[in-house]
Amino acid sequence: GSTKDTAGGGGGGGGDGKIGATVPLLTSPFWQAYNNYVPGMAKEAGLDALPTVNADNDTQKQITDINNLLNQGVKGLVVTPLDSAAIVAGLNQAERKGVPVVSVDVAPESGKVAMVVRADNKAYGTKACDVIGERVPEGKVIQIMGDLASVNGRDRSEAFRACVKEKYPKLTVLEIPADWQAEKAASGLEGLLTANPDVKGIYMQAGGVYLAPTLQALERKNLKFPVGDPKHIVLVSNDGIPQELDAIRAGELDATVSQPADDYAKYGMYWLKKAMAGETFSEGPTDHGSTVVETMPGILEDQLPAPVVTKENVDDEALWGNSL
Amino acid sequence: MTEVQSRERRVHGTDRPERAFRGMGRLPRLRELALVPALVVLLIIGAIVNDSFLTTGNLISILGASAALALVVLGESLVLISGKFDLSLESTVGIAPAIGALLVIPSGFGTEWHAAAGIATILLVGAVIGAFNGFLIVKLKLNAFIVTLAMLIVLRGLLVGATEGKTLFDMPEAFFTLATATFIGLPISVWLALVLFAVTGFVLRYHRVGRSLYAIGGNREAARAAGINVDRISGLVFVVAGVLAAIGGLVLTGYVGAINANQGDGMIFTVFAAAVIGGISLDGGRGTMFGALTGVLLLAVVENLLTLAQVPSFWIQAVYGAIILVSLMLARFTGGKPQT
């Protein structure tokens, strides 16, 4: 990192200077990893973070959490909106108290944020579509979707659908709304595979949840063949947790889109630190290889790269999944 | 000793009516207050754990955060007292404001109604859902639990379907007023909840309709034999509960500033928890509005406390459940009788 801590020592507690961070849910390995990164990354940035609060997939609770943190007098916030719109009330509260906010993973619909740190979820869907499209000339592909009410899930679904329609029209998309739940993925997949044994590819929108049930269902249907086997069904997942990387190494999984859990935490703190110091930002390249873009009037977004991981780059040290 | 005494009192109750009366009058009261000790303990712990806990700002936050829940609990309590069940209220919390919003916002159904008409529709949707539940349960005599569970799923599905999973946000300010505008420092939603609790509490205690509710929940046949129009009142309660849930949904909409396609999801657990901890019996015929309100407050305080106490996020839920369990035991041992 280029920024060094300015707060001398490390013990300097003091009520002031504390910052708050939220997580949207803790039952996803991805967010669990993020949650683990937060305190360390905060310290690295010279910030003193209160324990993260978990909205437990409840938009109302997330607003309440933000209010509670503000009531405790935090000087900065890193929020991870469950929803782009259902966060605005919280942002407004923060603005009223003059507390700068960095939004991670989801850009708010409106409201004041110093910076949005995210990787583009639409791009995930498109990337996954490309990986499958390159390997599967024609036939049926399945996408195992998330909670239909989640923006991230919806962005991935729409982008995947749109990309297939546009670039790979010979593919047909079958869908399973699995609600980020493993057993729904398993039973839905098994049902579809029975009716469509000729499926050629599968996109799992959350590897952390769907990888195991997918492999298990393929095994039960005797459709599990290693990458390279002509009967292999192309599998692409999303998240980049260590188990996905292992599966790529083992030749079970073709690719995953690595969602940078570590960078989410790291650059969330990075921008927050600056914002608390009163800095304002503008479009342009950053010191960490990404670019800041103004996606909507007044909303700046640090678009972190979300690399596609395949057998070729699976051992890359820079992947957060390799550094846990 | 005491056994003999209470025996005496029963047998010769009339000898000293005032005494016996006072003695026995206390029991139901006690029960209503069962949660108060637990609440006090929590407030003390809160004050010790975190300086900002007992600040006005924080207390207002707690109330504001629980207004929507309180309204739904109010509705559910009425249904429970009447001896029935309504799980679908949690879905009404989502679908009612969503339909109102879709009728109003430009990106909705395209009707672009006036905000007032939209809000009226919200209440109407709540009433219609309640009436439909009431019809299936009271007239067709279907099982309330399973009817409202199916309704919960249908309505949740309709919400996702109608919004295509998208969050609705560009509602007119009027949709948010309940939660954002304040009166003497408290959000209107809190005042509304308080007034509705007070009015309902009064009706339940001092009006025949309120008493009929207890009678119906306590013994349907006896209530019918006593001339109470059991079916009409039972059906009506579902309508009222639906409307209250719709108002709760509107409050929530204002609180969050948007309507997520998940709005209300899973809320019914908390609703039941608040009502039952607050002394509303699942068997019907028992419970008070004051009790239900303490149930809501207990949960809200615990949740607030856990955040302020900086319990590591992984363990918050476990601690939350444990506190409920302990409060329950405390209520059992201070409140006396086992709760059913």
Next chain:
Amino acid sequence: MTEVQSRERRVHGTDRPERAFRGMGRLPRLRELALVPALVVLLIIGAIVNDSFLTTGNLISILGASAALALVVLGESLVLISGKFDLSLESTVGIAPAIGALLVIPSGFGTEWHAAAGIATILLVGAVIGAFNGFLIVKLKLNAFIVTLAMLIVLRGLLVGATEGKTLFDMPEAFFTLATATFIGLPISVWLALVLFAVTGFVLRYHRVGRSLYAIGGNREAARAAGINVDRISGLVFVVAGVLAAIGGLVLTGYVGAINANQGDGMIFTVFAAAVIGGISLDGGRGTMFGALTGVLLLAVVENLLTLAQVPSFWIQAVYGAIILVSLMLARFTGGKPQT
């Protein structure tokens, strides 16, 4: 005419016991079979909608997908028949196998036990949770609904806490066998569920413990007065349900090949839906294992059908709920009596 005939039957049943007996025997049977017409209709629709619906492969899929649910429904049904409630079973489905796994896998507690010990522990955890619930409810006489709701939250929290939200993957093969190994084409889990349903059904009908369960659920006081050890059996039922939920959790673990920190979340709704649609009364004392099983199958068939039909995903849930509602009405009008 008929009046005179049935009149005959009424008076002094012993004159023609077999005849009277047959006459009355039909009623309860009918009730058990209430869902069968709905199931048949669905199967026909399925066959029309999708060619592969009625294939062996797909039917096996349906069974395999519902084995875990079936086991939990079995446990819940027993609790319901005994007149109680257990919401926490859904959390047991997650926490029990997770603890077993953490004791075994390298990345767990570090104990690295043998797989067999781990699996034994899973059952033990289920039993302990059940025993604890039983203790609070039967001995301390706390309200079952709220105790098990609190337990649900605690255990869910413990699962998140113990795993720190991680998904547990690298379990030994033994953890998966139930769901992956097959016998005559069907997964062991399905056989297990079938056998357990059959045995339980047998016990409920032919064994004194089973009859005691109905008696307890029907009228606790009368059961006690008849010399049935109400407390012991009530407590035991929670233990059995806990163990069944733990086995269900193990089956689910094998089915999905991992333990996610939200394993079981929200499952209790489906469990209740299956049991109650299947004719298990929430008031206790009524219902059969055959009925409960048809409830499970109905839900599984609907879900499978909706996936195969590729109903637009946004509307799947609404359709799912609507089908349940309609099946329910169908059952009501074919099965006769209103369900309570």
Next chain:
Amino acid sequence: MSGGVETVVEALGVGKRYGPTVALADVSLTVEAGESHALVGRNGAGKSTLVSLLTGLSKPDTGTVTFGGEPAPPIGDREAWRTKVACVYQHSTVIPHLTVAENLFINRQPTRRGVISWSRLRKDSRELLDSWHVDVDVDLPAGELSVEDRQLVEIARALSYGARFIVLDEPTAQLDSDAIGRLFVRMRELQDAGVTFLFISHHLQEVHEVCQAVTVLRDARHVVTAPVADLTRAQLIDAMTGETGGLTVTDAAERDAVAADAEDVLTVAGLSGDAFTDISFGLRRGEVLGIAGSNASGKHQIAETIYGLRAPVRGVVTMNGRPLPHGDVKAALRAGIGCVPRDRHHQGLVLGMSIADNAAMSVLDRMGPGGLAAPGARTAVATKAIADYDIVAAGPLQQADALSGGNQQKIVLARALGSDPDVLVLINPTAGVDVKSKEALLGQVERVRAEGKAVLIVSDELDDLRPCDRVLVLRAGDLVAEHEAGWSVGDLVADIEGVTHD
């Protein structure tokens, strides 16, 4: 039935069936203004069904009901029904969690501008109960009342509606003689004021005491209606049973006394508990022992303690020389005690289960190997009970809640005897049982006694105590007297009430 007297209610050819059961077939009944009209019949004859038709709880399948010549109000219009008729139903219609006061004035609480006045409600109910000499706290939840108090509250409520026609379905079954006396006084007063009664009871002497006309139902049909004075008790019984030949009541005075050297099978020593203190007595083989006392005397509690339904505070119960554990029904059963508990709805039956299940409930563990209790075996038990005790039922698989109360009681007795006990504890065994069945029940007691077993009868009805070799009298928790067989009613009642007999 002289002409000119106006008709209060008339049922014309009414019929009602419940599934396969015909509860009432083509029954006609006319009740004249100002009379007290008795309705009698054996258990299951259809009396309560007729009551439900006359009070608008259900609709006749056939026939019509008219009040003073006008057709009955529609079923839904409870208000209209209430102006026509008030009723004390056999099954409780109190709302358990509401107070006694509120139960008395349910749905007609005194209000001031629509607001319920609780103080007036309490005052009014206190006055109402005082006029009945009912010593219960009006603020007690009605569910906590004793069966008797509850019955009195319901009677007081029904009579307070001011209706001109009142139906009483077995109001006296749970009352002691004092309370019955007060009820009759009140009935006569009201009748003098022009109120008409339809009165149901299995105590035929009561029919003769308060009624002028009587209608007999048998097997769902109308048999006869006549002035009470025209029918003797024996004729009434013949009409009810459809057979001739009176009743045989066993009186212990007419048989040999228990052998002096007969050993005690059950002893109670220094027993104290809910509502009784330091009670000791022995029960010998071949003996029938009665316990009498008012409802508040603690007699029920003693019996319940012996059977393990309650745990004593002090003292011990020994069975065949071995002390019984406290409050353990199973142990009592195993030691050879059988019991008919006090309240058949509360403790006796699982109403949602079949006759077979109910009859077999306390012998489930001895029906087959390994705890098996196959349906066939259970049905056999029930079939035998139906035959032995003359139970009117569609068959052993009929649900218990579809039976008339008297028949329900017989099932409870059959079950108590089903475990072949050495000691039979009977609490109010004949409450609500028709005369013929009562004879049969007491006949069973005699049979059991003759087999060398022992019976303990706790009853409000002196008739039930006739077969007893000894009767202990309990007052306010203390044993105050003992009477040998052949006691005089006057002496016994004097001891029960604690007045000196002159």
